[in-house]
Amino acid sequence: MDYVLDFEEIDRAQIALVGGKGANLGELSSIDGVAVPDGFCVTTEAFRRVVTDAPGLDALLDRLAHLAPDDREQIGAVSAQVRRTIEECVVPDEVASAIVRGLARLGEHTGWAVRSSATAEDLPSASFAGQQDTYLNVVGPDEVLRHVRTCWGSLFTDRAVTYRLRNGSDHRKVHMAVVVQRMVFPESSGVMFTADPVTSDRTVTSIDAGFGLGEALVSGQVNPDVYAVRDDAVIRRTIAGKQRALHATPSGGTRMQEVAQERQHRPVLTDKQVVRLAQLGRRIEAHFGCPQDIEWCLLDDGFHVVQSRPITTLFPIPKTDDDEHRVYVSVGHQQMMTDAMKPLGLSFWQMASRAPMRDAGGRLFIDVTERLSSPTAGAALVAALGKSDPLIGDALQTVVDRGFVRQRPDEGSVAAPVVGAPDPIAADPAIVAELITVKSLDVVYGPLRDSSSVSQAVKAGATSSVSLLAASAHLSVRERASTSSPR
Secondary structure: OOEEEEHHHHHHOOHHHHOOOHHHHHOOOOOOEEOOOOEEOOHHHHHHHOOOOOOOOHHHHHHHHHHHOHHHHHHHHHHHHHHHHHHHOOHHHHHHHHHHHHHHHOOOOOEEEEEEEEEEOOOOOOOOOOHHHHHHHEEEHHHHHHHHHHHHHHHOHHHHHHHHHHHHHOOOOOOEEEEEEEEOOOOOOEEEOOOOOOOOOOOOEEEEEEEEEEEHHHHHOOOOEEEEEOOOOEEEEEEOOOEEEEHHHHHHHHOEEEEHHHHHHOOOOOOHHHHHHHHHHHHHHHHHHEEEEEEEEEEEEEEEEEEEOOOOOOOOOOOOOOOOOOOOHHHHHHOOOOOOOOHHHHHHHHOOOOOOEEEEEEEEEEEOOOOOOHHHHHHHHHHHHHHHHHHHHHHHHHHHOOOOOOOOOHHHOOOOOOOOOOOOOOOHHHHHHHHHHOOOOHHHHHHHHOOOHHHHHHHHHOOOOHHHHHHHHHHHHHHHHHHHOOO
């Protein structure tokens, strides 16, 4: 049974064994040109081996499972009992020996980062970032073993328990691995997003940087410099006043120190370093196949990566079969319908529209890339949409000016319609007459309130007059059929 695995033995398919953080670190260590500090994972097999015999743990987990996510007082009390129970467990000799051997292979007298790695952490669908414990500059085998136990217990921090309750995760099905990684004592460190986390712009890399260890930055204790990079050029920078920085101490642990006055307003990174870091981020993103949230540190002008996870907060984009740049215009915003639609509504509009519509995040979009690629058609599109919504017009003009869409001669472009409508259906005068000339208000308005046709159309998001007219016509035909049939 494997209680310890080196990074070189791990890939991203082993989340169940080494957790999300451990799997990503193992995968990162296999990428050419990406420096990852040496380390190993204490696997979930070790965690299960320890907690299986923990006295009273089953009863405590039963109590947690029946708590409401908003019951902070009870969550705090029961979670504390669970953590205490796990941390007081004795580490079996075979688990302790495997950990000590791992330290000896890499040099046990160095400082170590001991980091939690849950099986529900750093996933594409949920990050759980910052909800379990990390300890920096842990010195000596005994201290490493003690902090491993504390990381096991941190699976049940108040925040982690509440997050699982809100997301319907079973406490018994989430397990904890622990990353033990050689410490890097950096000049600077921070986080990098390979897509802008505020605007969801996939062409912009956003970098936060501070002096010293990055733990102070990610926990919000210090203000970082912020850089934005597009096409290998720094397009924005905000230089913060950096009064304090977190540094390792010789005897172990960390402490906050004052930054020298002359350095407080100095940029943490040069523009060349920022661009080089952004290029590293793009390489990691290409390997994982999606935008990444990356933790990095700088030592002797070399960047080390200590974590990478998917960004889980970006608005989704429509799926395509190629890697070409695409420009989509929201259908709902043109109609002042900004809420997500239900699947039936999405399906209805996609079938009814002549212009192909793509869906993402419960909203509909039209691909206007071909039209923008034509100088003439593109200018007409920008002008037309700009009249109805100046912000959309400005955004499209910015996209064109930036060269995001490859321009083609007018004769080679296909001007796809911005909006479309199906071919007209032959009208039945009898239906129209019946809708207009009614015997009483109750005949129309009474049934319409209870009509399943109208109700379904509205619930589906098909709230246009055309949809309601079609539902009303269906009702009228049904009413006429029922009155003409024998009783």
